[in-house]
Amino acid sequence: MTQETRHFPETPDVVVIGAGIVGLACAWSAIRDGASVTVVDRDFEGDRTSYGNAGGIAVTESTPISVHGLYWKAMKWLCDPLGPLALDWKHLPAALPWFMEFQRAGNRTRFREISLALANLNSRVYDDIVPMFQDVGYMNHFYQRGALTVYETDEAFAADQPEWNFKRELGVRWRAMSADEVRECEPSLAHVFRKGVFLEDWAHIGDPKLLVTRLRDRVRQLGAQFVTGAVRALDPSDALVPAAVLESGVRVKGRQIVVATGAWSAELAQSIGDRVLLDSERGYNTTLPSHGVNLSREVIFAERKFVATPLDIGVRIGGAAEFAGLKAPPNYKRSDALLTLGKKFLPGINDSGAVKWMGHRPATPDSLPVIGRSPKVSSVIYAFGHGHLGLTQSATTGALIADILTERSSKIDLTPYAISRFSK
Ligand SMILES: Cc1cc2nc3c(=O)[nH]c(=O)nc-3n(C[C@H](O)[C@H](O)[C@H](O)COP(=O)(O)OP(=O)(O)OC[C@H]3O[C@@H](n4cnc5c(N)ncnc54)[C@H](O)[C@@H]3O)c2cc1C
Structure with missing residues (x-):
């Protein structure tokens, strides 16, 4: 002591x-x-x-x-072993009351x-x-x-409009961006984004x-x-x-x-x-100290459910929601999967000296x-x-x-x- x-x-x-x-x-x-x-x-x-x-x-x-409507998307995500959502089925009995309440929310x-x-x-x-x-x-x-939320497809951007409009009612300030504006805002991003939402x-x-x-x-x-x-x-x-x-x-x-x-x-x-009802929503990331890209603000990749933040210590690429309890060892393949996405959307990013991490969101x-x-x-x-x-x-x-x-x-x-x- x-x-x-x-x-x-x-x-x-x-x-x-x-x-x-x-x-x-x-x-x-x-x-x-x-x-x-x-x-x-x-x-x-x-x-x-x-x-x-x-x-x-x-x-x-x-x-x-x-x-x-998240439940249907969640079912799809669960089919991808390294997708944005993962469940260790051994954890399901303990987590069932949490998930039932989640659905009610x-x-x-x-x-x-x-x-x-x-x-x-x-x-x-x-x-x-x-x-x-x-x-x-x-x-x-x-x-x-x-921060900048980016969309690869017009359909995903349109599907999110009711939520964005509701957020505006809640006092959230945002403005839609065209593909050109996204490019101008964050030139290091791959030129694949059709729409953006800027969150001032x-x-x-x-x-x-x-x-x-x-x-x-x-x-x-x-x-x-x-x-x-x-x-x-x-x-x-x-x-x-x-x-x-x-x-x-x-x-x-x-x-x-x-x-x-x-x-x-x-x-x-x-x-x-x-x-x-509290569970660990385990999240993963990789921090790239020698990234070599020019990112000014946090970018949220809407369809892929991950983010990239330009920290002082490197660009941190992370996300994922894994339900496996507090004791299961980390599965760093999730960090790798997120990094693969990061490399796709931030072309040329350098991953030397990359540091992987997992943390327990108190959910x-x-x-x-x-x-x-x-x-x-x-x-x-x-x-x-x-x-x-x-x-x-x-x-x-x-x-x-x-x-x-x-x-x-x-x-x-x-x-x-x-x-x-x-x-x-
Ligand atoms: C991948 C990821 C990305 C995230 N990104 C963001 C973000 O961008 N913005 C944001 O706002 N939040 C983000 N979060 C969430 C945020 O990190 C957490 O909500 C926050 O850190 C929780 O802080 P805490 O102090 O409650 O818990 P912790 O930081 O976990 O601290 C709990 C402390 O309690 C101690 N402790 C636990 N049990 C005991 C015990 N029995 N006796 C004594 N000590 C004990 C632990 O040692 C620890 O120090 C993210 C989380 C993750 C995993």
Whole structure:
């Protein structure tokens, strides 16, 4: 167990479990509100989902993954072993309730409700994330250059129009581009794209791992105590001072506990009787440090379901959604398949020194994060389940958790993010 020597209250106001981007953003916000904070992680330096993501500040992603009619496309994708969607059939029995709820999330009424809740979070992302970037000295790795979605066929572009129009209703700014405009916008792309959609409010960062490292250092500098250990369960038997119980048996106590353990959060919620549907939606990418192409902004390849982001550390080509649980080893053939697509659409890209990676998106079936107090133990607060948008919504989640910790009323209605939605 690692402990700092500076003066620190025996029982901190807040224990944050999980030092990914979400947990650290919660710790950062709580400290700035004047709370004493202990952060617990099983491995502060180890790889985590927040290190290897695509780096997109994807504020325009305000519709759930489960869209009407996706099931038929999904069936087709599942037939391709290295396609955009994969399921390890051994994982199916465990994941079945998740998939059933996923299907429900695509019905028209629910789709609309979820979209409004996502748009509410996304609409305040920059108000929360820019001050955090400023405070940790990250502004020179923050690129507000928009993003470009590209289409190989007019049919796919036309098929997506209802969703784009609905996004416009939600406040998303976008404009359609012709083939020539796409070429002008990103000249390194292969000349095969018939249409594009430019998303001016999207941004990207230079290196997600560097951001986590800077934020962790800043949180420590602001006075947080760091405890290394895997949390096995929560123990609320002392209502005033609940504890996080480590595998070693050590109890880390605080007046309030924030659970921000990403894709690993369901077990901790269960340990106090809260049910949640959470699965790992495993994603893959390859980072090309010597790429040799000129890309200015993130590009989303609409039909192939992958993205390319020009990070400071190289072009990162990634995507895929693989459901195989938390323990199955990575299948890096998926990174290879994505790289093959990248080479096709970014001709001449150099793959020497390529680094492959897999991470666990903490996915709820309705694409909404879990943010709010436990209905069972009011001193436990949840901040997990951000799926594809954990980087984007990190600082906003931190700000909302700070509101909850201090009993301040939040600027947005938090009901849609409550864990109790999984018990209905
Ligand atoms: C391929 C890919 C691309 C992505 N692209 C984007 C993107 O462009 N934009 C975006 O916004 N999001 C993106 N995401 C999603 C984003 O990366 C995640 O939503 C986000 O990183 C989740 O952060 P987190 O802090 O909740 O979880 P994590 O980063 O996984 O952190 C969880 C932490 O909890 C710790 N932990 C877990 N269990 C325990 C325990 N029992 N005891 C102690 N510690 C524990 C872990 O060690 C870890 O440090 C992408 C994800 C993937 C996989």
